[in-house]
Amino acid sequence: MMKNQVQLITYADRLSGGGLSQLDAMLRGPLAGLFAGVHILPFYYPIDGSDAGFDPIDHGKVDERLGDWRNVAEIARHTEVMADLIVNHASAQSPEFIDVIANGRDSTYWSMFLKEQDVFPDGITAEQSAAIYRPRPGSCFSAKQLASGEKVNFWTTFTDNQVDINVESEAGAGYLERVLKRFADSGVKIIRLDAAGYAIKRAGTSCFMTDEAFAFINQLSRRANELGMETIAEIHSYYKTQVDVASRVDRVYDFALPPLILHGLFNQDFAPLLRWLKISPRNCLTVLDTHDGIGIIDAGPEGDKPGLLNAEQIDQLVEQIHHNSNGDSRQATGAAASNVDLYQVNCSYYEALGRNDLHYLVARAIQFFCPGVPQVYYAGLLAMHNDMTLLEQTNVGRDINRPYLTPAEVESALQKPVVNALCRLIKIRNSCEAFSGEFNVTYDDNVLSLTWQQRQSQAQLVVDLPREQAKIITSDKGDEQTFDLAAQL
DSSP: OOOSSOEEEEOHHHHHSSOHHHHHHHHHTTTTTTOSEEEEOOOEEOTTSTTTTSSOSEEEEEOTTTOOHHHHHHHHTTSEEEEEEEOSEEETTSHHHHHHHHHGGGSTTGGGBOBHHHHOTTOOOHHHHHHSOOSSSSOSEEEEEOTTSOEEEEEOSSOTTEEEBOTTSHHHHHHHHHHHHHHHHTTOOEEEEETGGGSOOOTTSOSSSOHHHHHHHHHHHHHHHHTTOEEEEEOOOOHHHHHHHHTTSSEEEETTHHHHHHHHHHHTOOHHHHHHHHHOOSSEEEOSOOSSOEEOTTTSOBTTBOOSSOHHHHHHHHHHHHHHTTTHHHHHSGGGSBSOOTTEEOSOHHHHTTTOHHHHHHHHHHHHHSSSEEEEEHHHHTTOOOOHHHHHHHOBGGGGGOOOOOHHHHHHHTTSHHHHHHHHHHHHHHHOGGGGSEEEEEEETTEEEEEEEETTEEEEEEEEGGGTEEEEEEEETTEEEEEETGGGO
């Protein structure tokens, strides 16, 4: 079972300036005592594909520039390791797909990759196409020419280099089983099921989070559990869908939290957050930022179904992020950069808050006090600015918040008052027994109060934005301590 303490999300190379052994040294050195677990973002071969490792050519191989599986196992000896199982797709450059291109229907892997004809044997109609939920603009198919000259429409939910796997085929299931066993043998304890909601498609549906997809996720999770691992479903969707998903899987992400906290800080209005915390899943991971952008769809309406925030509030939220980042996020979001998502704004969370140290610290404190296990992204840990230089070099929108750092730059960032204060917050969250108890939230007279109680241990966060005040009060067997957030800066 995952420890109820703060976890780190990071790339091996972008934080450490090296590979897995350097990341290990970072966790044992400057970051020692902060994180119970680490989500190491894709370290498979290659780490520098078209989607930063999420399009593996070989999912079972560590990119040699980072190390090997022994390095993963070494980290796992002292820190819980979380890794991505890229469920939905593999690279068009993978040996399996290259074999399909070369040998067509005679390939051992022909059934491993999903084709239009597998779901729509008579061809897809305009009505059926319109019903499919799309995370990105454009068609969900890419025409690939076989060596024979025949052109086949393969399903490519994300990019034309990410060919969807037919997880219901023997070849597709065998592929995922091999990766699962490699994870278990290397000490991985937690698996993030990347894009699992798209894994099974059915004609006449949205092809997203179908009943069959739920059943598949359950089956995959049970198999991971048998191998000693826990699973996390990574799904961006309407908030009621998230509540439903949470009842069916080990854990989900609380992706509604980041925009709700931003709305609260921008408008001094935590009422939407209060409504969410009354019904939000408790078996979740909480985040403010990740390797992707800041999710928006998770708090907004869906068609005529009301959201936690209405359409106007969502629009205002996005525009405020663009304003606070001096337009940087606008250059990295939507059609402004390649590899875009329809439901995210690309920006560092620190920049989204206009580099306001107190508001950033308050945002993290709220995250840590909300139900769930907190994760902190490496750029967020260090309160990084938007990396416009990297964005200009790659024209990949999400690279704005995926900086490459050297150990010296990490050491320097750790000295910033806001980062130093955040590290103290992390230690409070990790050490206080109250966070394993009962949760209560109130919002009266513009004052937000989040409280945890476990026997004689209590932790309370009080946020009074109109007065620009926030404090944490902890008590353990009568020993009371106060942590004034503003005083830390």
